[in-house]
Amino acid sequence: MFRRLSSRASQGMVAFFSPVNAKEDFNHPSAPAIPGSRNKLMKSDGYQDSQHYTLYVNPIILFGSFLCFVAIAFYAGFVVRIFMLSNSATQLNGSFPQHLSVAEDLSVKQLPPPTVIPGKEVPPTTYTFKHFPVEGSRTSHDLHLDRSSDDLDDEQERVDVYASASTEDVSEDSEDSSDDSSDDSSDDDEETNNDLVEGLHLPAGQHLLVDIKNVDPIFLNSEERLAEAMIQLVDESKLTLLSYHCHGLVPVGVSCAGVLLESHVAFHTWPTEGVIAMDLFTCGSGKLIPTLPSIQQLFGVKAAGEDSDDPMMLWSHKLRGFREGFVPGYSFDLNPLDSDLGAEILGSHNDVDIKNPIVSASETDYQTVDIYEILDPASRKLSDYYKSLEDDGSYESLHPEFYAPDLILLLDGRIQSSLHGDAPYHESIVHPAMITHPNPKRVAVIGGGEGATVREILKHSTLEKVVMIEIDEGVVNLSTKYLPGWQDCSSIAHHDGCAEWCFDDERADLRIEDALAYFNDNFGSSSRFKSSAEHEAQFDVVIMDCLDPNDDHPFAKVLYTDDGYISSLYGALTDDGILVVQVGEAAEIDDAADENGSFENRSTMIKMLDAIGFKR
Numbered sequence: 001m002f003r004r005l006s007s008r009a010s011q012g013m014v015a016f017f018s019p020v021n022a023k024e025d026f027n028h029p030s031a032p033a034i035p036g037s038r039n040k041l042m043k044s045d046g047y048q049d050s051q052h053y054t055l056y057v058n059p060i061i062l063f064g065s066f067l068c069f070v071a072i073a074f075y076a077g078f079v080v081r082i083f084m085l086s087n088s089a090t091q092l093n094g095s096f097p098q099h100l101s102v103a104e105d106l107s108v109k110q111l112p113p114p115t116v117i118p119g120k121e122v123p124p125t126t127y128t129f130k131h132f133p134v135e136g137s138r139t140s141h142d143l144h145l146d147r148s149s150d151d152l153d154d155e156q157e158r159v160d161v162y163a164s165a166s167t168e169d170v171s172e173d174s175e176d177s178s179d180d181s182s183d184d185s186s187d188d189d190e191e192t193n194n195d196l197v198e199g200l201h202l203p204a205g206q207h208l209l210v211d212i213k214n215v216d217p218i219f220l221n222s223e224e225r226l227a228e229a230m231i232q233l234v235d236e237s238k239l240t241l242l243s244y245h246c247h248g249l250v251p252v253g254v255s256c257a258g259v260l261l262e263s264h265v266a267f268h269t270w271p272t273e274g275v276i277a278m279d280l281f282t283c284g285s286g287k288l289i290p291t292l293p294s295i296q297q298l299f300g301v302k303a304a305g306e307d308s309d310d311p312m313m314l315w316s317h318k319l320r321g322f323r324e325g326f327v328p329g330y331s332f333d334l335n336p337l338d339s340d341l342g343a344e345i346l347g348s349h350n351d352v353d354i355k356n357p358i359v360s361a362s363e364t365d366y367q368t369v370d371i372y373e374i375l376d377p378a379s380r381k382l383s384d385y386y387k388s389l390e391d392d393g394s395y396e397s398l399h400p401e402f403y404a405p406d407l408i409l410l411l412d413g414r415i416q417s418s419l420h421g422d423a424p425y426h427e428s429i430v431h432p433a434m435i436t437h438p439n440p441k442r443v444a445v446i447g448g449g450e451g452a453t454v455r456e457i458l459k460h461s462t463l464e465k466v467v468m469i470e471i472d473e474g475v476v477n478l479s480t481k482y483l484p485g486w487q488d489c490s491s492i493a494h495h496d497g498c499a500e501w502c503f504d505d506e507r508a509d510l511r512i513e514d515a516l517a518y519f520n521d522n523f524g525s526s527s528r529f530k531s532s533a534e535h536e537a538q539f540d541v542v543i544m545d546c547l548d549p550n551d552d553h554p555f556a557k558v559l560y561t562d563d564g565y566i567s568s569l570y571g572a573l574t575d576d577g578i579l580v581v582q583v584g585e586a587a588e589i590d591d592a593a594d595e596n597g598s599f600e601n602r603s604t605m606i607k608m609l610d611a612i613g614f615k616r
Contacts (some may be wrong), residue, residue, distance in 0.1 A: 110224075111141050111143055111223060111224055111227045111246065112143075112224070112227055112228050112231055113143050114143060114231060114234075114241040114242065114243060114244065114258075115231065115235060115241070116240060117235065117238060117240065120240060122240055122242075122261060123261070137247045137248065137249055137250065139223065139246075139247065139248040140245070140246070140247050141223060141227075141245065141246045141247075142243070142244075142245045143243060143244055143245075202283070202321065202322070202323050202326050202327060203321050203322050203326060204283065204319065204320060204321030204322055204323050204326075205263055205281055205282055205283040205319075205320045205321055206281070206282055206283075206286070206288050206317065206318075206319060206320070206337070207279065207280075207281045207317070207318045207319075207320050208279065208280040208281075208288040208289075208291070208292075208315065208316075208317050209278075209279050209315060209316050209317075209318075209349065210277070210278045210279070210280070210292075210295055210299075210313060210314070210315045211275070211276070211277050211278075211313070211314045211315070211349075212275070212276050212278075212295075212296075212299055212300050212311050212312065212313045212314075213273070213274055213275045213311065213312050214274050214302070214303065214308070214309040214310060214311045214312055215269075215274045215275065215276055215299070215300060215301055215302075215303070215311050216274070216301040216302060216303040216304065217252075217271035217272065217274055217303065218271075218303075218304075219301040220253070220254065220269035220270070220271040220274065220275075220276060221248075221252045221253065221254060221269070221271040222254075223246050223248050223254050223256075226246070226254055226256060226267070226269070226299075227244065227246060227256065229298040229299055230244065230256060230258055230265060230267070231244075232294075232298055233265070233291065233294055233295060233298055233299075234258070234260065234265065236291070236294050237286065237288075237291045237294070238286065239260050239261070239262050239265075239282065239286060240260060240261035240262065241258050241259070241260055241261075241265075242259045242260065242261055243258070243259050244256060244257065244258035244259065244265075245257050245258075252271045252272065253268070253269050253270060253271060254268070254269045255267070255268045255269075260282065262282040262283055262286055263281040263282050263283050264280075264281050265278070265279070265280045265281075266278070266279055267279075267299075274303065276299055278295070278299065281320070283321075287360070287361055288317060289317060289346070289357055289360040289361065290357075290360050290361070292313075292315060292357060295313070296311070296313055300313060314349060314350060314355075315349070315355065316346065316347055316348060316349035317337075317342070317346035317347070318342075318346070318347055319337055319338060319342060323335070323338075334412075335413070336361070336368050336370070336410075336412050336413030337413065338413070339410075339412070339413030339414050340410060340413055340414050340415045341370055341410050341413040341414075342413065344415070345372055345374065345408065345410075351376075352374055352375060352376050352377070353375045353376075353377050353382040354373060354374065354375035354382070354385075354405050355372065355373070355374055355375075356372065356373040356374075356405075357370070357371075357372055357373075358371040358372060358373055358407070358482050359371040359478060359482055362474070362478060364472050364473075364474025364475060364478075365472065365473075365474060366471060366472045366474070367411050367412045367472060367475075368411070368412050368413065369409075369410070369411060369474065369475060369478050370409075370410040370413070371407065371408065371409055371410070371478070371482050371483065372407070372408045372410070373405045373406070373407055374405055374406045374407075374408055375405035375406070376406065379406075379420070380403055380404075380405065380406075381403075384396050384403045385403045385404065385405065387403075388400040388402075388403040388404070404419070405419075406418055406419050406420045407419040407482075407483060409450060409479070409483065411475065414547075414548075416450070417450050417452065417486070419483075419485065422452055422485070422486065426452040426453055426455070426456050427456055429453065429456075429543060429545060429580055429582060430453060430456040430457055430543065430580075431456065432580075433541050433543070433578045433580045434457065434460050434541060436578060437540050437541055437576065437577075437578055438576070439462055439540070440460060440462055440463065440540040440541050441462060441463065441464040441465070441540055442464060442465050442466075442467075442537060442538070442539045442540050442541075443457050443463065443465070443466045443467070443539060443540065443541045443542070443543065444466075444467045444468075444469065444539045444541070444542045444543070444572065445457070445466065445467070445468040445469070445543050445545055446469055446515045446542070446543065446544045446545065446546055447469075447470060447515070447544065447545045447546030447547075448468055448470065448543075448545040448546075449470045449472055449475035449476045449479060450475070450476075450479040450483055450486040450487070451468075451476070451479055451480070451486045451487035451502050451503065452486040452487070453468075453543060453545045454466055454468050454487075454502050454503070454508055455486065455487060455488070455489055455502045457543075458489055458492055458498075458502060458505055458507060458508065459492055461495065463507055464507060465507055465509060466507060466508055466509065467509045467511060467539075468508070468509070468510050468511065469511045469513060469514075469515040469518050470510070470511070470512060470515075471512070471513065471514050471515065473512045476503075476510070476512075480501075480503075487501055487502045487503060488500070488501075488502070489501065489502040489505060492505075495507075515546075516558065516559070516562065516565050519565060519568035519569060519572055520564055520565060520568050522535070522536040522568075522572070523536070523538075523568040523569075523571035523572040524564055524565075524567065524568040524571065525564065525567070536572075538571075538572055538573060538574045538577065539572055539573060539574070539577060540573075540574055540576075540577055540578070541577065541578045541579075541580065542569060542572055542573060542577070542578075542579050542580070543580040544559070544579075544580065544581045544582055545582055546559060546582070547559060548582070548583075548584040548585070549583055549584050549599060549601035549602040549605065550584050550585075550598045550599050550601065550602070556601065557601055560601040560602065560604065560605040561601055561604045561605060561608070563608065566605065566608045566609065566612060567612060570612045570613060570614065579609075579614060581605070583599075583602045583605075583606075584599060584602060587599065
């Protein structure tokens with residue numbers, strides 16, 4: 001017998017059962033198929049135990065079942081993810097002090113507002129934002145300036161801060177646009193070759209990239225402390241922070257981006273690794289290199305514990321955008337940041353282990369001076385340098401001078417001298433001539449503001465007087481302060497008038513004046529009108545230790561091609577006198593001839609010396 005399902009059950013699933021091994025009277029081909037139930041077929045004397053069935057399923061029920069399974073799987077994955085994140089945060093908090101917890105960071109924080117430097121006028125800007133809810137973010141903070149209260153008298157009260165903070169479980173996007181101000185202001189472009197000059201507005205900028213490791217993980221996970229450090233850095237750099245936005249990430253980490261009037265500042269932290277990566281981009285005249293000590297102090301926070309390593313900073317500085325062609329008369333050769341300084345020092349990031357600006361963009365009366373401390377892994381090992389600083393009796397500690405970083409002096413962005421090149425350069429420019437001359441008593445040095453050339457000359461016992469003519473007293477003073485080894489004469493003790501400082505030696509005569517005027521007045525064509533008492537005594541050796549002849553500098557061209565000056569050099573020498581000229585780098589095989597290439601000044605000077613009567 002067959003049993004029919006109820007009408008309600010038959011609407012959901014219908015099964016047609018066709019018996020295979022039935023009695024003859026039920027096995028007729030014309031026997032109708034009778035709907036049955038999901039219960040097993042009732043046995044009777046007319047049926048055998050073994051039966052086959054065909055099952056037909058409603059598609060709607062099948063699709064509904066699939067959706068149920070998907071929903072169950074999604075919910076299970078969501079629960080597992082929450083559990084894993086909670087477990088990860090718990091393990092991470094176990095390695096940090098107790099007060100650093102993800103639960104605490106989920107609360108709304110009061111971050112410091114951006115500030116305006118008193119007296120600084122901020123031009124009109126428009127603020128537009130859009131938030132996207134992201135599950136990987138714990139918190140979101142958005143702060144910017146509201147200058148709607150411009151009528152207030154007090155400067156501090158004029159800075160009204162709009163702040164909004166929200167956790168990332170908010171599911172709605174928000175979009176807003178508002179004008180910060182309606183005033184108009186403009187600055188005229190200035191014709192200049194220097195990014196550091198106030199008033200320069202070009203489609204270009206300066207980009208500072210900074211990475212610091214061994215930083216306190218508590219600091220790196222604190223939005224408040226990081227925001228305070230960013231605002232303090234902006235204020236110390238004389239920049240204007242229009243707004244900034246910070247996210248606390250899950251389980252830890254912080255990302256912040258600040259919009260500057262001059263461009264932007266941004267950073268991201270990895271607390272577990274103790275690393276922060278930052279970039280600062282500005283347009284105009286702001287100096288970025290001087291901000292490095294502030295960045296090191298504000299963001300290089302050492303982790304607690306005696307065994308913690310000191311924070312280590314890597315950085316690079318790059319010029320961005322376009323300058324040449326947008327300002328009349330601009331030439332990258334005349335911009336210190338576009339010369340050797342930018343290409344060989346500032347632009348390197350991971351190429352050197354130590355890059356420390358000792359003097360950055362110091363302006364003298366005549367030029368810009370930079371001094372950098374560089375440790376190149378190709379010539380010195382960082383581990384050997386650190387070992388040389390210890391007092392453990394090791395070879396490195398007994399001879400630290402062999403492992404010290406290089407010191408590089410740059411004038412107007414061009415490399416002039418270095419610690420590692422001190423001996424090869426200054427010894428070769430001095431001693432061959434001093435040894436060749438039979439009895440060098442009077443020597444003149446043109447340039448040589450760092451003092452190393454005078455130091456080498458003072459080593460000769462026949463010397464009675466060395467006159468150094470340097471136009472820039474600022475270079476001499478900066479070298480005395482930051483490059484003391486160049487002027488150290490403490491090893492010279494073969495005469496009574498010696499001194500530890502080279503310029504204090506009684507034989508040294510430092511003249512702060514123009515070398516061209518000095519030689520033209522004393523040994524040029526006009527010197528014949530001077531009395532014998534006014535005449536300067538001639539020199540046995542004259543050494544030109546100044547600009548390279550190929551430097552794109554007006555003074556370099558005069559030094560190597562002025563006919564009156566070249567003639568005065570001949571008149572300044574005794575009959576057996578020697579002239580030493582620093583004529584730049586040697587030409588390479590694929591370089592053009594000097595007279596047709598970048599060393600045209602050198603070629604011109606050599607021809608003029610030959611014509612005057614010098615012998616090579």
